[in-house]
Amino acid sequence: MNFSVHTPMLQRLRCLLAALLLTLAPGAVPQNSDLEVEVIVSPSLAEVTLDRSLLRAVFTMRVREWPDGTPIRVFVLPDDNPLSDQFYREQLGMYSYVLRRAWDRMVFTGTGFAPTVVRSEAEMIERVRSTPGAIGFVRKRAASSQNRPAPPRWKIVTITADGHG
Amino acid sequence: MVDGFNETGRRCVRVRLAAALAAICCSGSAGAVDYQIHGYAAQGFVLSSHNDFFGDSTDGSFDYYEAGINAAVRIQPNLSFAIQAAVRDAGISDDGSVRLDYAVADYRVLSETNVQAGLRFGKVKNALGFYNETRDVVFTRPSILLPSVYSDNQNQRTLIFTSPGAQAYGATVLGQHELSFTGTFNAERDVRKNDERLLVELTVPFDLRVGDSWNLQVMDSIDGGRWQFAYSHFGGQFRMSTEIDLSGRFDVDLNVFSARFNAERVTLTAEYVLIDNDNRLTYLGAPFLRQRVAADSGYLQVEYRLGSNWAVMSRLDSFYRDRHDRSGHAFAAANPGIDRRTQFSHDFTVGIHWRPDQHWGFWAEHHWINGTAILQALENPPPLRHQRWSMLMLMAGYKF
Numbered sequence: 001m002n003f004s005v006h007t008p009m010l011q012r013l014r015c016l017l018a019a020l021l022l023t024l025a026p027g028a029v030p031q032n033s034d035l036e037v038e039v040i041v042s043p044s045l046a047e048v049t050l051d052r053s054l055l056r057a058v059f060t061m062r063v064r065e066w067p068d069g070t071p072i073r074v075f076v077l078p079d080d081n082p083l084s085d086q087f088y089r090e091q092l093g094m095y096s097y098v099l100r101r102a103w104d105r106m107v108f109t110g111t112g113f114a115p116t117v118v119r120s121e122a123e124m125i126e127r128v129r130s131t132p133g134a135i136g137f138v139r140k141r142a143a144s145s146q147n148r149p150a151p152p153r154w155k156i157v158t159i160t161a162d163g164h165g
Numbered sequence: 166m167v168d169g170f171n172e173t174g175r176r177c178v179r180v181r182l183a184a185a186l187a188a189i190c191c192s193g194s195a196g197a198v199d200y201q202i203h204g205y206a207a208q209g210f211v212l213s214s215h216n217d218f219f220g221d222s223t224d225g226s227f228d229y230y231e232a233g234i235n236a237a238v239r240i241q242p243n244l245s246f247a248i249q250a251a252v253r254d255a256g257i258s259d260d261g262s263v264r265l266d267y268a269v270a271d272y273r274v275l276s277e278t279n280v281q282a283g284l285r286f287g288k289v290k291n292a293l294g295f296y297n298e299t300r301d302v303v304f305t306r307p308s309i310l311l312p313s314v315y316s317d318n319q320n321q322r323t324l325i326f327t328s329p330g331a332q333a334y335g336a337t338v339l340g341q342h343e344l345s346f347t348g349t350f351n352a353e354r355d356v357r358k359n360d361e362r363l364l365v366e367l368t369v370p371f372d373l374r375v376g377d378s379w380n381l382q383v384m385d386s387i388d389g390g391r392w393q394f395a396y397s398h399f400g401g402q403f404r405m406s407t408e409i410d411l412s413g414r415f416d417v418d419l420n421v422f423s424a425r426f427n428a429e430r431v432t433l434t435a436e437y438v439l440i441d442n443d444n445r446l447t448y449l450g451a452p453f454l455r456q457r458v459a460a461d462s463g464y465l466q467v468e469y470r471l472g473s474n475w476a477v478m479s480r481l482d483s484f485y486r487d488r489h490d491r492s493g494h495a496f497a498a499a500n501p502g503i504d505r506r507t508q509f510s511h512d513f514t515v516g517i518h519w520r521p522d523q524h525w526g527f528w529a530e531h532h533w534i535n536g537t538a539i540l541q542a543l544e545n546p547p548p549l550r551h552q553r554w555s556m557l558m559l560m561a562g563y564k565f
Contacts, residue, residue, distance in 0.1 A: 064276055
């Protein structure tokens with residue numbers, strides 16, 4: 001191949017990149033192994049059993065209705081929320097940027113809907129409780145603050161063994 | 166692809182700002198009937214040495230922006246409609262006019278946990294490689310400029326990348342593998358005047374149409390998208406007619422091979438495209454010219470996420486107009502006066518990307534380029550100014 005680049009510029013860039021890595025890398029990706037996440041669904045839903053494959057199909061927006069015919073409405077927290085990262089990684093076995101790429105592709109090609117992004121866990125609970133067919137995720141109550149709203153009428157879904165794989 | 170240019174002289178390049186950026190401020194979500202409204206807008210800046218790219222970039226060009234707004238409505242879980250209007254300006258290769266990007270009805274035939282299938286009708290996006298379908302949304306690109314596999318500086322949007330037709334799609338899960346398929350049949354359509362002049366060099370007026378074409382993509386996404394492999398194909402026939410008895414038929418076949426590895430911080434991507442052209446010109450009903458050329462292009466790219474907001478990338482990218490004449494010597498010998506270095510380009514890119522929140526994004530990248538095959542001749546009239554050149558690109562974008 002006939003490729004060549006300007007060497008002095010490359011060296012300068014290497015220095016620049018090294019400096020950037022040193023500045024930004026430490027602690028850049030939050031590790032929150034103490035966070036525990038649970039899936040919540042709308043109380044109007046009939047009993048659903050979620051395993052990882054259904055959960056993945058739901059959150060990648062590939063399936064559009066629950067077995068009882070109710071349209072699926074997905075709620076998520078912002079991508080940079082540590083809880084999102086934890087949930088996607090542990091329950092779906094996926095990285096948030098891979099999911100975001102899939103959602104953006106659907107939104108900007110007219111081939112699907114993106115999940116609705118809510119700002120906080122309190123909003124998540126409220127939206128999931130009030131929206132038929134809704135699904136979302138929150139911090140497990142034991143690990144969260146005492147000030148969380150009293151147990152509302154939203155459902156906590158127990159993931160079958162496959163979901164923890 | 167048919168390639169060439171007519172001598173219309175230098176275009177007066179205007180510096181324009183994306184006014185659309187300020188106009189977009191609303192968003193929507195689910196209601197009784199589910200609907201969503203989304204949009205994007207981004208303004209670019211290009212500063213290059215020696216050669217012009219996306220406008221008069223040797224003096225700094227703002228002649229590069231993109232914006233779009235879309236709406237999607239879901240009547241029932243298995244029936245939805247979506248539409249997107251878009252504008253894009255990119256020097257001589259795109260003119261900033263408003264276009265219908267897609268308008269599609271989607272009917273889901275099968276929607277099980279592990280098997281989905283459906284049909285789409287209307288003006289649909291064609292799946293080609295990893296990035297084609299959302300190529301004009303900087304938030305979905307790995308860099309401001311797409312690698313030359315995607316011919317970003319040859320506006321081919323009315324040709325290949327989106328077109329009226331019918332599309333069938335499906336996906337199935339087999340263990341760790343999620344296999345998906347998209348197949349599109351595109352109806353015959355006209356090529357926009359702005360694109361015609363970039364594709365065919367002819368001194369008499371002519372009209373270019375794309376005959377029926379088809380496109381397919383198969384993809385295997387393994388382990389939640391950790392590994393992704395895809396094969397995409399486009400096959401089409403272009404027909405040219407003139408007022409004199411000269412006509413042309415250009416058969417184009419594109420084969421794209423794609424592979425990607427997604428780790429927590431690192432994404433490695435490699436794609437290769439092989440473009441077969443079979444060009445035939447007929448004068449007064451008799452064969453006049455027959456030309457078969459195979460072009461190819463490929464790249465290797467690494468993206469590194471420094472955190473949830475910052476990422477850096479680097480890419481080696483090569484493009485050859487004739488894969489059997491990579492140096493361009495044979496071409497130069499057969500075409501006296503045309504420099505061999507117009508027949509290839511090698512682009513080494515480094516870039517950085519900052520996403521402070523879910524709406525805003527800022528990109529900066531530098532290209533070191535050897536060869537001029539990715540330049541538009543209308544922006545860079547012969548003779549060749551410089552074989553080795555470089556380019557700084559900046560972009561700021563907003564999406565909702």
